[in-house]
Amino acid sequence: MxxxxxxxxxxxxxxxxxxxxxxxxxxxxxxxxxxxxxxxxxxxxxxxxxxxxxxxxxxxxxxxxxxxxxxxxxxxxxxxxxxxxxxxxxxxxxxxxxxxxxxxxxxxxxxxxxxxxxxxxxxxxxxxxxxxxxxxxxxxxxxxxxxxxxxxxxxxxxxxxxxxxxxxxxxxxxxxxxxxxxxxxxxxxxxxxxxxxxxxxxxxxxxxxxxxxxxxxxxxDTLTQTQNFSAYTSAMKFLFRESSRTDQPLSMIMFDIDHFKQVNDTYGHSAGDAVLQQVAATVKSVLTNTDSKLKLYRTGGEEFNILLPNYDLSRTSQIATAIFEAVNRLTVTVGTQEIRVSLSIGVSTMLTADASPMDFYNRVDQNLYYAKQHGRKQITVA
Incomplete structure (x- = not known):
């Protein structure tokens, strides 16, 4: 046994x-x-x-x-x-x-x-x-x-x-x-x-x-302490899928810093970095005071995005206006130089016709492009 x-x-x-x-x-x-x-x-x-x-x-x-x-x-x-x-x-x-x-x-x-x-x-x-x-x-x-x-x-x-x-x-x-x-x-x-x-x-x-x-x-993003493009892509996929499933609104704000290349060429890249940091800090402050759950993503050199789940176009436009006004009052001091900053902003909301996150992104990007092509320092909502 x-x-x-x-x-x-x-x-x-x-x-x-x-x-x-x-x-x-x-x-x-x-x-x-x-x-x-x-x-x-x-x-x-x-x-x-x-x-x-x-x-x-x-x-x-x-x-x-x-x-x-x-x-x-x-x-x-x-x-x-x-x-x-x-x-x-x-x-x-x-x-x-x-x-x-x-x-x-x-x-x-x-x-x-x-x-x-x-x-x-x-x-x-x-x-x-x-x-x-x-x-x-x-x-x-x-x-x-x-x-x-x-x-x-x-x-x-x-x-x-x-x-x-x-x-x-x-x-x-x-x-x-x-x-x-x-x-x-x-x-x-x-x-x-x-x-x-x-x-x-x-x-x-x-x-x-x-x-x-x-x-x-x-x-x-280590420079601006915002979320980066990878984080944006992940969040966008999730929020787009959830919005499609629940039929809840999803909006986006996209903005560029006006004449940013000129800032780098005139004052140097360290001044450009300072502008990016202070703009990001200003925008994050607006978001914190409005809705602490909203996140700022740096998706390009001077391009930033904000995803707004459960926000319709009207409420999103109000936040975009608050960001626009806060940054337009901003003066970045670098050494003895004072640099005035302004933004061009595109705003849109997700549509049932959007088959993918890229469809949504492209429409917001077109609105931003329109604002830049028509004089900058303005908001395009569509």
Whole structure:
């Protein structure tokens, strides 16, 4: 008869501590992979949810599922303390690394729900543990904000983790009456887990920040800090498809800086860069005051576009006029030179006859061309 396949210490010769390390790292890796997928999915579908909000809700739900599922098999048993280090790591991960802030009135129902689930309402030690755990979460939040950017942040992190970990394991010893040797061993394991967690998450975070910077470079114009042509193309395809599907209006503003080549030839390219930057900043200010969801795209040398989902031609014309007037009042100072700026603007809205985004784009471009050919410094709406 074949021997059954088992994953035990006697068969694999792997200490429980080593398997615990790999288990925790696996849980955290799964979190990052699934969150990255969810974040990408939301971005591609232009879901109106901030990354921080998504991170907070997903992080809390993920860790609550993790903690409750870990505790379920040992409910009411004398070894109900065995997975406490996993729970503490989950708390540290949410409070410190995800920087999730929970309002005070959420703590009582969460704590009560867990204590009812765990059958520990009648134990005074459990109440002491719960209060200490809430304080641990809040202190981890606080040191994250206060010390995160400082060189000795990891020392503060470890100091808080070691101190609170010792107190919480003391509560468990008082409740379950295990030996001091077990207490010291579990506390030491927690300290090692905290160190590994800090190193591992910092590695992932560094990699994530690098990806964010690369992604921003791929979708942003570094000179004007606007979205670039690639971002415009992606947004245009999505918004055109959504407008066709929902029959909601989609409008566009396209503008050029008048006589921009002359600015470069007369004052130099650094002056031209200054003009581009200040025009972009002025237009973004108008958009922010009007509708913070609207984005400015630099689609050419001195050409910019604005896509306006759910805006009809009348409302779009009002925004174009506000941009036109704001830039016409703009004077760019370069050294001792003062450069006056004006715009030519084309405005249109998507039509049912538009078979593709390019049909829509070409019509707006024709309106801009008309404004430039008929004296510049004007708006053409059609």
């Amino acid at each position: 074949k021997k059954g396949f088992t994953m035990t210490w006697s068969e694999w010769q792997v200490p429980p501590f080593i398997s615990s390390v790999f288990f925790i790292l696996g849980v955290l890796t799964l979190y990052w992979v699934t969150f990255t997928w969810l974040e990408t999915w939301c971005h591609r579908r232009h879901v109106a949810i901030a990354d921080d909000v998504l991170n907070a809700w997903y992080g809390v739900i993920y860790m609550l599922v993790f903690v409750f599922s870990m505790q379920t098999p040992i409910l009411g048993r004398a070894i109900a303390w065995e997975f406490m280090n996993f729970q503490l790591i989950a708390v540290i991960f949410c409070a410190y690394f995800l920087n999730i802030h929970i309002s005070g009135y959420f703590f009582p129902p969460i704590v009560l729900a867990y204590m009812v689930f765990n059958g520990s309402l009648r134990y005074w030690q459990s109440w002491g543990y719960a209060i200490t755990l809430v304080a641990f979460f809040l202190v981890m939040n606080w040191i994250r904000v206060k010390f995160h950017d400082q060189r000795h942040a990891w020392l503060v992190y470890m100091g808080v983790g070691v101190a609170f970990g010792g107190v919480m394991w003391l509560w468990m010893k008082l409740k379950f009456h295990f030996s001091w040797a077990t207490f010291q061993q579990e506390w030491l394991y927690l300290v090692i887990f905290e160190l590994l967690l800090y190193a591992y998450v910092n590695m992932l975070t560094h990699d994530g920040e690098l990806k964010v910077r690369l992604s921003r470079l791929a979708s942003h």
